[in-house]
Structures are given as structure tokens and as C-alpha cells.
Amino acid sequence: MSRGSVRAFARREWGPLYGTVREALVVRRWRAIPLTLTAVLLTSVLQIVQNQDWGYQPVQDLGSVRAADPLGLALLRTPLSLFVPALDLPVWGALAQVLVVFGIAEICLGRGRTLFLAYAATLAGTLYARVALALGPDNPLGLPAADAQVVDTGPSAAVVALAVYVCWRRRARWTAILVVVAMVVEVLVKNNLAGKEHIAALVAVGVVVAVQEWRDRRRRPRTGDGSPVSGSASGPVDPGAGPGSGPEGGSGSGGSGPRLGSVSASVSAPRPAVRSPLLQSDVEPRPGVRS
Helix, strand or coil: CCHHHHHHHHHHHHHHHHHHHHHHHHHHHHHHCHHHHHHHHHHHHHHHHHCCCCCHHHHHHHHCCCCCCCHHHHHHHHHHHCCCCCCCCCHHHHHHHHHHHHHHHHHHHCHHHHHHHHHHHHHHHHHHHHHHHHHCCCCCCCCCHHHHHCCCCCCHHHHHHHHHHHHHHCCCHHHHHHHHHHHHHHHHHCCCHHHHHHHHHHHHHHHHHHHHHHHHHHHCCECCCCCECCCCCCCCCCCCCCCCCCCCCCCCCCCCCCCCCCHHHHHHCCCCCCCCCCCHHHHCCCCCCCC
């Protein structure tokens, strides 16, 4: 693959996304991502607190989710669990994910939609864990009983869902496919709770995308037979005809307009110009109109 083709692919894949993010950061700077900065700050504070002797248990009581917990308690802890870094992973990874992915999503989607998708993905993972434990380890979608005690926190599920959704909205389809393939490979290599929750997050965002596609199709204008209206509402036009030779009538080129046979056709048929010295300025074709 030549360098020019690589650049062309990069422009097609990431050009619209890069342009949107760059413009927002140049014009508004850090004011463009207040939600992201708050999330980074909250994640940093929770990381510092939970590593203190006096702070570990309060963070666990407020934001630690386990499949063994009662469902009501898990749902109450889920919002804060999004910002509690996993203790067995480096915190810089969680901070980088939140800063980059949440920041891009906040610029491209807005704060409300970013929060909705992040919590929807996190909640999907929380609920999936309970279903998987009920299925058991013998089911491909199941989990062993020991995973009921695994602490389920962190932004990774939300990051996966936001990345795929933003790529879909900005037409970076190959990047979205790459993220999905990476999550599938993760489950095949390391079949654990975190990997399968990432798949659950992908399923959740897939449902959101499918619903939006369905709503968009319903909103599109349709013809009498129920098919979507194409770019031209009057159907294909004879390439040899002028701009006014369609069904709407108007002046044609070389008599290529509609034939006589109906009232509308007879009215829209081109009439011969009257060459009168007194009316010469009225019958000259106007500049800018193609004939």
C-alpha cells in the first residue's frame, strides 16, 4: 500500500472526527470538555482515597459492585463504580481512557448522550454478570460461581461503548470494527468477567444504534409504494433533457420537454419566442439559465 493511499484512507476514516475535535478544542479549549475533566478528577481522587487505610472501605461501600451483592444495592453503587479504578490495573490506563474517549465523545455527542451511553454500557455489564452466573461455567455465555465475588468497577465498558458509537456516528466504520474484533479476541484469549462485560457493552450500544437506524428510516419521506425517496423526488431524468424538462414542466432544450397530451404538458411546452423590436429585451434569455 502506497503512502498516498494510506493518507487517503486516514482522511476518509478519521478526517471528519479529527476536524470536529480540533475545532472544538481550538475555539473553546478545555471548556469544550467539562464532563471529561470532572470524570478524570473524580477518578484520580477515588484512586488516591481507596489506597489509604482509612479510605478503602468507604470507596468500597459507595462504588464497589459485585454480582453477589443484592441487585438494589448494586444499582445504587453502579453510577460511582464507573469512576472507581480497578485495584489490579494501573490507574494511568483508566485516566487515559477517560480523557481521550470521554473527551472525544463529549465533543461529538454532547454531555447528556455521553453520560447516557456510559451508564447504559456499565449497567449492561452489571446485569450481564448476574445472568452469566445463573447460566454457569458450562454455558459459553456463563461464568463460574467464583466470579460473584469479583469487584466490578472501572470505566472500560463505558469506554468501549463510547468508542464504537462515536466511530459509527462519524463514519469511522473500520475503526469501530477493529474495536469490536479486539474485544472478541480479548474474550477468546482471557475468558473472564471483564472481557465478557465488554461484549455486553457492545451489545448495549448495538441496540442503541439499531433503534436509531430504525427511527431514521421511519422519518425518511417515502413514495406511494412505500419505498424511500431518493435524491430526486421526480425520479430519473433524461440526461439529454434540460433542467426544466422533468415532470414539473419548464423550458427544455431542443424540444426535449414533455409531449402534448395533457393539460400540464401543454402548458409547460416551450413556446416559440416572439421577435419584436419593441419586446426584444423581454424575450432574450436571462443570463445564468442553462438552455
